[in-house]
Amino acid sequence: MGRYDLALIGFGGVNRALAELIAARGDRFAEELGFTLRVVAITDLRAGSLVDTAGIDLAPLLAAEPGELSFAGLPGGSADPRNKWVIREVPADIVVEATFTNPNDGEPALSHVRWALESGKHVCTTNKGPVALAGSELKRLAAEHGVSFEFEGSVLSGTPILRTAQRLLGGLEITGVQGIMNGTSNYILGRLEEGVELPTAVTQAQELGYAEADPTADIEGHDVQLKVMILANEVLGAGLRREDVSCTGISGITPQDAQDAISKGLRWKLVGSAARRPDGTVEARVAPVALPAHHALAGISGPVNAVAFHTDLLGTVTVSGPGAGRTETAYALLSDIIAIHQHHHADDDTAPLHRVLQETHRG
Secondary structure (H helix, E strand, O other), X not given: OEEEEEEEEOOOHHHHHHHHHHHHHHHHHHHHHOEEEEEEEEEEOOOEXXXXXXXXXXXXXXXXXXXXXXXXXXXXXXXOOOHHHHHHHOOOOEEEEOOOOOOOOOOOHHHHHHHXXXXXXXXXXXXXXXXHHHHHHHHHHHHHOOOOEEOOHHHHOOOOHHHHXXXXXXXXXXXXXXXXXXXXXXXXXXXXXXXXXXXXXXXXXXXXXXXXXXOHHHHOOHHHHHHXXXXXXXXXXXXXXXXXXXXXOOOOOOHHHHHHHHHOOEEEEEEEEEEEOOOOXXXXXXXXXXXXXXXXXXXXOOOEEEEEEEEOOOOEEEEEEEOOOHHHHHHHHHHHHHHHHHHHXXXXXXXXXXXXXXXXXXX
């Protein structure tokens, strides 16, 4: 039976949840997937770094409260995250990148991904920045080094939107995509419909864990802008840059606007869209849209996300699911690891893989 050694870059909610899945379900994964997973390195901005090439015992790390975790003083531990050294020098098969990323330049995740691919290591990431801003470059770099670069969780977290388009909609011409791709803004718009003022709705979203301490990327649409770039480039074959995607957020919508729309049978949604023009180019934008009740996206409420694919043979195909959540996003990383295995072991029997993914998603 094969084994993949993992280096977890970032040990916040997502990679911690992945570690929990490995610790709790490792035996079942081994039985059904045909390989085992072992964590040999972890880095974290606050906790430092921990390396054990024989495999890290995850149980005591997961038992500690996240804010209290420190690797300093542990065997193989350091107070310094040492991201570059860990990524380049520690013998790991897959680098799992889940750090905070600046949406303007994709850093530090972009450098993390580059270092790993240049070192001949597979990469899976949940970060939008590297994929949106340098996806073509990173895929070329992966190909040059004979490794995989996977990023399913970069658009709809645990909902497999990219693989749905690439694997399940084969033979169709996808002419455009429309989506609600930010659960925070969608939740806030719902609160506005109930008469809650924007600042209060933002505070409530933060209290529920939907919004970051700085919600600007969600409110002003920058988060969706990067996701639209990824969808347009991956699904429609565009080569869009950030300046190609016009972006307007929801800060200009008032409770009165939202309630007036409801009275007319409409619902305001922050919609990211990309469509192929007759000349073959792709137009993309992010903007609030008052959708009629019959629209495929009008009924998507709360933190749920959805993407509607416009196709030539099936019409509109809509996929919805969780667009956030630590376990849901960890599931996306697991699906990336399975995709890496499938790509590099194409002759293996993959039937059990679909079953374990479905059970993990439900569980």
